[in-house]
Amino acid sequence: MKLDSMYQDIILDHYKHPHGRGLRDGDAEVHHVNPTCGDEITLRVKLEGNVLKDVSYEGQGCSISQASASVLNDLLVGKELGEAQQIQEAFLELMQSKGQLEGDEEVLEDAIAFAGVSKYPARVKCALLSWMAWKDATAQALAGAPVKESA
Amino acid sequence: MKLDSMYQDIILDHYKHPHGRGLRDGDAEVHHVNPTCGDEITLRVKLEGNVLKDVSYEGQGCSISQASASVLNDLLVGKELGEAQQIQEAFLELMQSKGQLEGDEEVLEDAIAFAGVSKYPARVKCALLSWMAWKDATAQALAGAPVKESA
Amino acid sequence: MLDVDAIRKDFPVLSRILPNGKPLVYLDNAATSQKPKQVLDALTAYYELHNANVHRGVHTLAEEATALYEGARDAVASFINAPSRDEVVFTKNASESLNLVANMLGWAEEPYKVDADSEIVITEMEHHSNIVPWQLLAQRTGAKLKWFGLTDDGRLDLSHIDEIITEKTKVVSFVLVSNILGTVNPVEAIVRRAQDVGALVVIDASQAAPHMVLDVQALEADFVAFTGHKMLAPTGIGVLWGRQELLEDLPPFLGGGEMIETVSMQSSTYAPAPHKFEAGTPPIAQAVGLGAAIEYLNGVGMDAIAAHEHRITEYALSRLAEVPDLRVIGPTTAEDRAAAISFTLGDIHPHDVGQVLDEQGIAVRVGHHCARPVCLRYGIPATTRASFYLYSTEAEVDALIDGLHHVRAFFG
Amino acid sequence: MLDVDAIRKDFPVLSRILPNGKPLVYLDNAATSQKPKQVLDALTAYYELHNANVHRGVHTLAEEATALYEGARDAVASFINAPSRDEVVFTKNASESLNLVANMLGWAEEPYKVDADSEIVITEMEHHSNIVPWQLLAQRTGAKLKWFGLTDDGRLDLSHIDEIITEKTKVVSFVLVSNILGTVNPVEAIVRRAQDVGALVVIDASQAAPHMVLDVQALEADFVAFTGHKMLAPTGIGVLWGRQELLEDLPPFLGGGEMIETVSMQSSTYAPAPHKFEAGTPPIAQAVGLGAAIEYLNGVGMDAIAAHEHRITEYALSRLAEVPDLRVIGPTTAEDRAAAISFTLGDIHPHDVGQVLDEQGIAVRVGHHCARPVCLRYGIPATTRASFYLYSTEAEVDALIDGLHHVRAFFG
Ligand SMILES: Cc1ncc(COP(=O)(O)O)c(C=O)c1O
Ligand SMILES: Cc1ncc(COP(=O)(O)O)c(C=O)c1O
Secondary structure, eight states, X not given: OHHHHHSOHHHHHHHHSOSSBBOOOOSEEEEEEOTTTXXXXXXXXXXXXXXXXXXXXXEEOOHHHHHHHHHHHHXXXXXXXXXXXXXXXXXXXXXXXXXXXXXXXXXXXXXXXXXXXXXXXXXXXXHHHHHHHHHHHHHHHHTTOOOOOOO | OHHHHHSOHHHHHHHHSOSSBBOOOOSEEEEEEETTTTEEEEEEEEEETTEEEEEEXXXXXXXXXXXXXXXXXXHHTTOBHXXXXXXXXXXXXXXXXXXXXXXXXXXXXXXXXXXXXXXXXXXXXXXXXXXHHHHHHHHHHHTTOOOOOOO | OOOHHHHHHTOGGGGXXXXXXXXXXXXXXXXXXXXXXXXHHHHHHIIIIIOOOXXXXXXXXXXXXXXXXXXXXXXXXXXXXXXXXXXXXXXXXXXXXXXXXXXXHHHOOTTTOOOTTOEEEEETXXXXXXXXXXXXXXXXXXXXXXEEOBOTTSOBOOTTHXXXXXXXXXXXXXXXXXXXXXXXXXXXXXHHHHHHHTOEEEEEOTTTTTTSOOOHHXXXXXXXXXXXXXXXXXXXXXXXXXXXXXXXXXXXXXXXXXXXXXXXXXOEEEOOTTGGGOOSSOOHHHHHHHHHHXXXXXXXXXXXXXXXXXXXXXXXXXXXXXXXXXXXESOSSSTTBOSEEEEEETTBOHHHHHHHHHHTTEEOEEEOTTOHHHHHHTTOSOEXXXXXXXXXXXXXXXXXXXXXXXXXXXXX | OOOHHHHHHTOGGGGOBOTTSOBOEEOBTTTOOOOOHHHHHHHHHIIIIIOOOOSSOOSHHHHHHHXXXXXXXXXXXXXXXXXXXXXXXXXXXXXXXXXXXXXXHHHOOTTTOOOTTOEEEEETTOOGGGTHHHHHXXXXXXXXXXXXOBOTTSOBOOTTHHHHSOTTEEEEEEESBOTTTOBBOOHHHXXXXXXXXXXXXXXXXXXXXXXXXXXXXXXXXXEEEEEGGGGTSOSXXXXXXXXXXXXXXXXXXXXXXXXXXXXXXXXXXXXXTTGGGOOSSOOHHHHHHHHHHHHHHHHHOHHHHXXXXXXXXXXXXXXXXXXXXXXXXXXXXXXXXXXXXXXXXXTBOHHHHHHHHHHTTEEOEEEOTTOHHHHHHTTOSOEEEEEOOTTOOHHHHHHHHHHHHHHHHHXX
16 A cells, blocks of 8 residues: 555654654754644754764654654764765655655665655655754854754 | 728718817816727817817827717717717717617717727727717816816 | 535546545645636637737737626626626735735825834734735834734634724734634624724635625625635636725736836826736636636525535534544534634644545645644644535545544554 | 648637638737647646645645646746746736836845835836836835837837946846837847846846747846746746846745745745745646646747748738838848837728728737837837737738738728
């Protein structure tokens, strides 16, 4: 059934038991919304030198956007920035593939479960919400932006 | 042929040899334009008590609008206002009849030649231009408006 | 009673089988309606036989196109009981109609001019298209934007009406039927107060015109806006009705061809309304399509349509009440209520609800429905909305209910 | 060479027999073009299969409609060689596109803001839709409106360019191809000077997009406007192309659904371009129709269309020269000239010319063609205009010439 290709068990698991949720100390904070559906995320990154020490987040949204933030936390925390960026790019490529790619499990681990989502244009934005927020926050942290108050 | 029903000889005659054309002394002056085609008329009325002493005009436009002003001059000058107004209304009714009326020759004289024009919505406005201008100018003259300078 | 089976045959899309093999159950009518073949035929006939630019031609096609376009204006005027056809302005959608009014009032002379001393009143249940134009006007003029809040059961809270609509209020703009809550608002109380303080009244009838008798004279408003695509007509056409003397007094909005009387490089004068507000080549074919849609609606009868939707709404509300954890956002009875029903389903996100329903062929809308303040008011991120129309059936309601049980099982 | 016979078969209206028994000779293409059945089929397929509101749905129809609508944006972007699809804004017509720019510049921040110290430059051959918006902007901001005059042979008089475009000039807006004179304007000279003084350049390409290759990057303009109905597409759709950073920096125009990022009663933020400028339900079906029109035009080839029209224009100019008392208003050769030809015929009023031609089935436009300043400039009340397109034939030119002889005889 087509639905199962979107709602893999891995996704539903992350949705029901999100990893690393909650806002903790950070070097930069961003608030992103998906105007098409109203999904929102507040996300902070904490750097230590070249290493992504923490990605903490809070938000509301559908299973896809929530699970995707949880998977992001799993995948990126503890990585060097360069590697984290490669993972982000691999995920972006997968999501823009319109169901054509399967994703490299070596790189993306649980995130390959989102391959099925890439067939649904309206949901791709849900899956990308936290990843775009992370990219933005990291850029701000590198630029030395102060932590903003939560909006 | 259909064209001849619009371009009656009477109309072409008035067009080629307009009656009463030129601006003379008046009690009120108006400038009307037909925005659909750019036809323009400047028209003055001169009252003497209850009698329409003169209708003078200048303008540019198609054969229909020019001939109609000429016919108006013929029909209305020298009439009492009440009668002039009746003639105006009869002409208006004829022009709005979409080819259904023939017009009362007793009242409208040469103006019945315009019956064929009433079948052409875009041209009805041409035929009515001077008549609407006359109505407006007469109302202004009665209200005691001063003669405006030509625009 | 409507012959819904016969009506459904007029709408080609309603017999569509979706790529996953499921027949379409279209419950997204508040977003846009489907089109009967009568409307599509009118469009095709227009383009295949009469297509020309309007108003400025003496040739046969131009005369025919003009007669069709202006005939559509007559159809709209009589559909809304307008005192004059010249009060009907064609726009591209309801949003443009509302922006048109907001902009006119910003550029108007006294007594209409909205400026830093003015107040503008809207409500918390407006569609974004009746919020943002007024926020922009307020920002640009310094006027103050105020609004009516909502009661817990999805109605306007008019208890402070005299403090909200005051002597400073220049304009009150509100929705006749909410697209998210389904609430039908009490026009008279608001109009009465607005008239007392001399404020203009704008009514957003986008969700009313398709579903019930709309009588602009009975409403006693100054402006009424609605949109074609929600009432069986093509996309790309909207209507602004306005009282004649206002349309005469107020300044133009868009400038261009069609809306002028005479132009020189130094200055221009404007055509009388409605043309003053119709700059450029109008949506000719779309107006013709709207005329055909109105003919179709009149043929069925607006009263009969309203009665049918009322029945469906009652049935849907009673069946939705059976679904565990389902909370209707908006009035829970069919009284003073239209056929758009929003709800939440436990803590399953509406996006997920919609996706699983879609898998069963059921098209509902999910999100904030361009009325985000309503979601904020009720502390929810979004809703799922099912909305019905003249061709909706009880069987479709049943399919929705089955679908919702399936959603619960899936995420259970 | 075009296979004009084959092309004509795609256009149902071209085989129409008029009520007076005459076959239609459609020479009013500058006012609006006819539509091929490929475009009508695309419209019908959209409504019969995929119709839904766009962007906010997760259901199948909404996804399909969104893909079709956004696919049309891709088609437009590549048709005009836009660097990015996000630079293509859908409007209702070219007039709205031009008003959009004028309004944005009125509400913009520095350095774009047009205010009392600014100058706006247009030309005397603009369509009213590129005059009135700037007059309104000048009135409302106190800016000064200036313009290029015309030479006796229907070209822009650029001899005083340095006095007309100055350091105070904020925006220069001009027509690429005149709808009344047929003149093709020298873009580069104007753009060069505008860039020197830091002014924005707006190009009205309404009469260019249908007839020649349009490359917004080659033009080096900041904004380019055109309209669907003149290029085989439905009424109710226009395009504004704008440079991405400008669209990002400039404020929105119409407020409402679709154009927002997030709305609360207190304030709103806006979606990125192009959506920021597309308030309300867009002209979805019309965009789809425009996409189909572009596919049709690309199939024929814009270069081939331009060459065909050039040949027809040459032939028409040479044959018109045979008609006694006929004076072409505009360039008298086909060089830097498009296929809209205006003329006067002795002192026979154009209205009368058009009427007698109509009687013979020949549809031409008469009047000031929404470019009254051109008529004032040449001291004429109006013109008769014949305008050609990809389906026009030499036989139609011949019919026109015969018709004009008949007109002369009739009023002789
Ligand atoms: C040169 C030019 N600019 C602008 C327009 C306005 O186009 P529209 O009426 O579709 O807004 C036209 C056509 O009427 C035109 O010929
Ligand atoms: C209540 C209400 N007002 C305004 C609108 C805006 O209509 P449109 O998008 O056609 O401009 C809508 C529909 O989206 C609506 O439901």
